[in-house]
Amino acid sequence: MPHSLTPRDKGNLPALSAQPLIRLDAYVAEDGSTVVNGHLLAMGGTRPPNEAILDAVAMFARTLGTPVAATVIDRSVRQVARLRVHPDGSSRTIGEEEDLPPGRERTTAEEKAFPPLARVERIIQHAQREELHAAFVLAAALREHLTLRRGAEDELSLEARAIEAYLAYRRGDYTTSTGLALTVARIRCGSDLHRAVPEVARATAAWQRLRDEAQVATRGQELLHMWERLSAAGLLREPSHHAMAQTVRARMERGSPYAGTPAPAAALTAAQVQVAPEDTPLAPTRRGLRRFTRRGSRSDG
Incomplete structure (x- = not known):
């Protein structure tokens, strides 16, 4: 595979107790740097970020043997996408109205797999090793998702x-x-x-x-x-x-x-004085986004 989660161990898997559906998140920066669940993907070749995200989330679904939800913030196209990915590799996007309503229940479910403070620790580790690009992209991903869930x-x-x-x-x-x-x-x-x-x-x-x-x-x-x-x-x-x-x-x-x-x-x-943050608005999720739609039994090769 031209990309991987680093490191790959059981500590990277989302909590099995997360309800009602195990939820991950992903982020694509404007330069194409891609993060899944707080981990920067090592991209190789010309594989697009959406393919890398689907492969990574499908890996979680296969490992856990259950469908996985993922919220993707894609700054390269300025859009949010909410995914459902199944163990057979099939995936689709859903509309906002098909998900849990915004609020504490959804925020708790989305943050249970990898809590924000644990992500901050990972960012600090990258910064201490002078891996400033990785630290910056992970910080941007964390800020984007926290702002989406909790408000600026x-x-x-x-x-x-x-x-x-x-x-x-x-x-x-x-x-x-x-x-x-x-x-x-x-x-x-x-x-x-x-x-x-x-x-x-x-x-x-x-x-x-x-x-x-x-x-x-x-x-x-x-x-x-x-x-x-x-x-x-x-x-x-x-x-x-x-x-x-x-x-x-x-x-x-x-x-x-x-x-x-x-x-x-x-x-x-x-x-x-402008009170609102200067973040460029994101288009809301919608059903049937082709770049995140796959049929089942897709090979990762």
Whole structure:
């Protein structure tokens, strides 16, 4: 097979007690990197991600001798797909109305096989080994699925987004890191200003590395507004936070050193601050998606 789950052992199998149907999840990044149940697939050749996902999920179904459900977030086509895969290799997609209704019961069932905190541990292990691409893709997969299940403002969703922002920073992708960190800071500012301070600081650290003039100006305006809110609330108690706020203010006043003309600061009103995350919307699942439909007795060779 041109791909595999790593490592392959019984510890990777979903819990047999998961009810009412064993549920896995999968994620396809925009670059084609593919994750199944918290494990990055080692892709080979030109095999498309949907085929790799179906093979991996069918392996679980055959091993367990029972149908398996899988929720796929495919960023390459910006769509969610909900699958049913059987031990004989057959598969189909279902509509949202055919699944458990969104809520605690479905979330519990989906997270029982491989809990989020166990996935965070795996991400940390990759990061400690400097496997930053793997760590980043796994973090993105975790954040996407937690956001789909629990909403962007859920505590676990926010933590996953913060981890993803940190890993993007480690990889030198400061644009992505700034966007992710700003979303966390934005949500914190709307719910708990006390917890917003470190998040605004992290977003500022990434923003300071930006080189794109438009990004510096747009993101800087929002950061400046956040620092001013925190200052007005008397929450800038650390000298480092005062210094970061001043850094943003000074850079906005003089314009980006990488820009041709100054970009003056323009404080945003509370009504102008976008609360929602910047994630590109995903098309909902629907029945009969051909790329995830197979007849039974398909060979993996």
